[in-house]
Amino acid sequence: MSEERHGTRRSGGPRKAQEIFDATLDLLAERGYEGLTIEGVAQRSGVNKTTIYRWWPSKGALLGAALIGARRLDFTPPDTGSLAGDLESLLRTVVTLLTTRPSSDIAVSVLGAATQSPELAVHIREFFADRIALEQPVFDRALARGELAPDTDTMLLVDLLAGAAWVRVVLRQLPLDKDFVSRAVGTVLNGALART
Amino acid sequence: MSEERHGTRRSGGPRKAQEIFDATLDLLAERGYEGLTIEGVAQRSGVNKTTIYRWWPSKGALLGAALIGARRLDFTPPDTGSLAGDLESLLRTVVTLLTTRPSSDIAVSVLGAATQSPELAVHIREFFADRIALEQPVFDRALARGELAPDTDTMLLVDLLAGAAWVRVVLRQLPLDKDFVSRAVGTVLNGALART
Numbered sequence: 001m002s003e004e005r006h007g008t009r010r011s012g013g014p015r016k017a018q019e020i021f022d023a024t025l026d027l028l029a030e031r032g033y034e035g036l037t038i039e040g041v042a043q044r045s046g047v048n049k050t051t052i053y054r055w056w057p058s059k060g061a062l063l064g065a066a067l068i069g070a071r072r073l074d075f076t077p078p079d080t081g082s083l084a085g086d087l088e089s090l091l092r093t094v095v096t097l098l099t100t101r102p103s104s105d106i107a108v109s110v111l112g113a114a115t116q117s118p119e120l121a122v123h124i125r126e127f128f129a130d131r132i133a134l135e136q137p138v139f140d141r142a143l144a145r146g147e148l149a150p151d152t153d154t155m156l157l158v159d160l161l162a163g164a165a166w167v168r169v170v171l172r173q174l175p176l177d178k179d180f181v182s183r184a185v186g187t188v189l190n191g192a193l194a195r196t
Numbered sequence: 197m198s199e200e201r202h203g204t205r206r207s208g209g210p211r212k213a214q215e216i217f218d219a220t221l222d223l224l225a226e227r228g229y230e231g232l233t234i235e236g237v238a239q240r241s242g243v244n245k246t247t248i249y250r251w252w253p254s255k256g257a258l259l260g261a262a263l264i265g266a267r268r269l270d271f272t273p274p275d276t277g278s279l280a281g282d283l284e285s286l287l288r289t290v291v292t293l294l295t296t297r298p299s300s301d302i303a304v305s306v307l308g309a310a311t312q313s314p315e316l317a318v319h320i321r322e323f324f325a326d327r328i329a330l331e332q333p334v335f336d337r338a339l340a341r342g343e344l345a346p347d348t349d350t351m352l353l354v355d356l357l358a359g360a361a362w363v364r365v366v367l368r369q370l371p372l373d374k375d376f377v378s379r380a381v382g383t384v385l386n387g388a389l390a391r392t
Contacts, residue, residue, distance in 0.1 A: 032312065083389075105311075111367065112308025115301075116228065121369060128368045149390045153379055156360060157388055159368075160380065163359020164352060171307065171362075172324045172355075173317060183349055184356065191387030192353055193279075194345045 013055050013069065019045040020052060021066035025073075028063065029102035033113030033120070038062060064123020067110070068130055075134050083142035087185045090135065091161045095176060098169045108170060132158065160188050209251050209261065215241040216248060217266035220258055225298035229309030229316070234258060260319020263306070264326055271330050279338035283381045286331065287357045291372060294365045304366060328354065356384050 014020070023045035028036050036059050042049035056062035067073065078089035097103045114121045132155055139154040148154070164184050168174055177183075210216070219241035224232050232255050238245035252258035263269065274285035293299045310317045328351055335350040344350070360380050364370055373379075 108311045112311050114369075115304045115308050124367070125369045147389060152388060152390075153383075155364075156376075156379060156383060159360040159363040160356045160383065163361070163363040164355040165359070166362055166367075167355040167359040168351075171320070173321045180352075183352060187349075187352060187356065187387075188383060189387050189389045191383075191385050192348060193343060193385045194348075 013065065014047065014051050016045060016047050017055075017065075017069060018071055020047055020062070021070035022072065024062055024066040025070055025106050026102065028109050029105035032109050033059075033063075033116065036063065058119060060117050060119035060123060063110070063113075063120060064126060067123060067127040075131065077135055077137050079137070079141070083138070083145070083147045084185055084189055086138040086142070087157070087161060087189070088181050090138065090158070091165060091181045091184060094162045094165045095169075095181060098165055099176065104169075111170075157188055161185065209265065210243065210247055212241060212243050213251075213261075213265060214267055216243055216258070217262035218268065220262040221266055221268070221302055222298065224259065224305050225301035228305050229255075229259075229312065232259065254315060256313050256315035256319060259306070259309075259316060260322065263319060263323040271327065273331055273333050275333070275337070279334070279341070279343045280381055280385055282334040282338070283353070283357060283385070284377050286334065286354070287361060287377045287380060290358045290361045291365075291377060294361055295372065300365075307366075353384055357381065 020041060023041045024036065027040050027044060031040075038052050038056075038059055039049060041047075041059075041062065042052055045052075052062065056065055075093070078086045080086050080089060097107055110120075110124060114124045135158060136154075139148065139152075139157075142148045143150060143152070161184055165176070165180075168176060168180070216237060219237045220232070223236050223240060227236075234248050234252075234255055235245060237243075237255075237258065238248055241248075248258065252261055271289070274282045276282050276285060293303055306316070306320060310320045331354060332350075335344065335348075335353075338344045339346060339348070357380055361372070361376075364372060364376070
């Protein structure tokens, strides 16, 4: 967490790291985790296989690095001026990720693969820890504005919203209504109970 | 939806359907979808392979039937007298499913496999449609008690709660706090915004 986060992003890797990460994510989307090989990544990225192995000893390690280091997965937390606006923006990012190719294939492949590879599971855990750390400013500002009580479980808010999108899209395989995002955020912030 | 739902459950299948379903779910938990074969199910359940094929032409169809028909996945909606109590009970069922073996292995294997098998994806969609139909009485009673406004998106409430458990357990791979269930339900019903 001490390295620079935005723009240059944590680099740590060979010169063509971004090409390698892109090839890794594209191959994952196309062929799934089973079909992902370091050989295939080398071929597609034009980087020597031994160079890739020098930095990442396994495809699990490589995919973990790609998830956190790929510029196309870069994430800047929203700052709309209100918690509702920021949460809608965060949820819209998740919805886009889950409903747009190839990111939807990547997301679901990664999740499926995590069950088969304990090593990859560690990297996925790191990816989500990284994301929640990047989202923290949204909640710091909401706390400062008095929108949330100081003891709010902010990770729970993210999990409720992102989880609803996962369940609706990945598990139920249903399309999202146009107002899914605003309704989900409205429910989590204001509650579902009828006002009497 | 017109068939009898509880106790006898929809049968439709050979005499030893429950043994076949159990073998299917156990093999899935142990070996994943890749390792699931009708041959293996036949062996474990002691039912002739041709009998199984006569009812279910593929392992996707068989798994779909097991998800909806297995007695061990039977589900009776809670009726605690309050929406909060019912939702806590529903969420506790999801949490138990995701944190107890072998059901957690089954859940994650099924999800991972759905991405590889469009046929299985159809059956998973049916499973979730079946579940939400079984949960409907919880919301009908809450509406009758005036706890929810008539235009409430009740599927959204389920998706927020179940989704939070999925994200926390399956994606983040973090343990659930003791009060995860009550806090999640409290947030969805009362809202996260600070009361001023």
